Amino acid sequence: MGAQTWGGSCVLADLIAGDPESFGLSVAQLNAHSSEVFRILELGAGTGLVSLTIGNVLQQLKFQNTRRIEIVATDYYPRVLDNLSNNIRSNFPEGGPSSDVSIVAHPLDWSTFASEGKRDGLFNEPFDLVLGADIVYEPEHAPWIRSCLLHLLRRPSATEMPLSHLIVTKRSTHSFEANIIEKVFAMDCDPLVPCLRVVERDILTYGGDTREEVEYVYYKIGWFYPAQGRK
Ligand SMILES: C[S@@+](CC[C@H](N)C(=O)[O-])C[C@H]1O[C@@H](n2cnc3c(N)ncnc32)[C@H](O)[C@@H]1O
Numbered sequence: 673m674g675a676q677t678w679g680g681s682c683v684l685a686d687l688i689a690g691d692p693e694s695f696g697l698s699v700a701q702l703n704a705h706s707s708e709v710f711r712i713l714e715l716g717a718g719t720g721l722v723s724l725t726i727g728n729v730l731q732q733l734k735f736q737n738t739r740r741i742e743i744v745a746t747d748y749y750p751r752v753l754d755n756l757s758n759n760i761r762s763n764f765p766e767g768g769p770s771s772d773v774s775i776v777a778h779p780l781d782w783s784t785f786a787s788e789g790k791r792d793g794l795f796n797e798p799f800d801l802v803l804g805a806d807i808v809y810e811p812e813h814a815p816w817i818r819s820c821l822l823h824l825l826r827r828p829s830a831t832e833m834p835l836s837h838l839i840v841t842k843r844s845t846h847s848f849e850a851n852i853i854e855k856v857f858a859m860d861c862d863p864l865v866p867c868l869r870v871v872e873r874d875i876l877t878y879g880g881d882t883r884e885e886v887e888y889v890y891y892k893i894g895w896f897y898p899a900q901g902r903k
Contacts, residue, residue, distance in 0.1 A: 675755060677719045680806030680839040683878060683888050685725035687837075692729050695837065696801055699733050702741070705800070706829060709740045713799040713824060715782065715817060716807035717745035720756045723775055723803075724763050731769035741773040744794055746780035753777050783812070786819035798826035802836035814856040821868055821893065828895050835871070835894045842875075842887040853891055861898040869896040 688695055696702075702710055714723045723745035730741060745760065747753050756777040768774040778794055785791070802825050808814050817838075826834040840853065854870060861867035872892040879885040 675719070675752070677721050678806040679841050679878070679886055680888060681718065681721040683876060683890075684803060684805045684837065684839045685721050687890070688722065688725050689729060692733075695726075696832075696835075697726065697729055697733070702733070702739055704831075705739060706832060707800075709742055709797075711797060711799040711801075711826075712741065712743045713802045714743070714745045715780065715802065715804040715820065717747050717756055717777070718752060718805075720745045720759045720777070722805055724759065727764055727769045727773065727775050730773050739772065743768075743773070743775040744799075745775060745777050747777070748779065748781045750779075753779055780820070782807075782816035782820050785816075786823060795824065798834075799824050800826050800832070800834050802834075804836065804838045806839065806841055808838070808840050808853060811852055814852045818856050818868060825868070825893075825895070827866065833894055835892050836868075838891045838893060839876075840889045840891070842889055853889075857891070857893050861896060863898050866895050866897045868893055871896075 688697070692698055693701065696705075696710075712723075712726060714720070717723055723743050726743055745756055747756055760775050760777055764775055767776075776794075778792065780795070785795075802821060804817065807817065821836055825836055826832075828834060838853065854873075857868055857870045870891050871894045874890040876888045876890055877885055878888065
């Protein structure tokens, strides 16, 4: 696991490269961003295709260099993290696509993150964009990922709506995967406490012609404020 790139990463990388604006990655969005650093987190990054694609997209953009961008590609297994670090180094030997954009590999275990008393400093600040491709394939994964997002996805402001983009491959053998995300991110909210909800869901079909067609479920997850009835 983690030595191969899964279909979900290819799909997410394709979506990001095709329409960076949908991920808040256009020049106008980045220049207008309210904080000095725009922070991006990838969960269960594996080989890191999604983070590396973002690095490439940002290399093409010319945003004001008063802004910094940090991409943190995370995984759990040491072997996977070694491979991820090597991939980052071979694509960006300087540590990022430019002096304003950094990419690092870092350990993050979904199963323990929420209960860890002392976290690495990289996780002291929340993230403006969180990505995950093919990271829900056991029933416990979705609740673990929700508990990470509760700590790590920045709360919305008047002008910004931070989102987590998750792609799940639909497999006939794992019918729980898609349903569990919808259940876990649609749980009843305490009327006074913001909660995380699926704000958009799409089915995407890739392949065809000579290749087998594969369906993916694409979720955008964001904060919901029950008291105000606003997302
Ligand atoms: C199916 S692979 C997907 C990898 C990559 N996102 C892709 O699409 O190519 C799942 C990834 O989640 C990581 N993973 C599994 N359990 C984890 C955990 N508890 N915490 C963090 N990462 C985990 C694995 O090491 C693996 O890289």
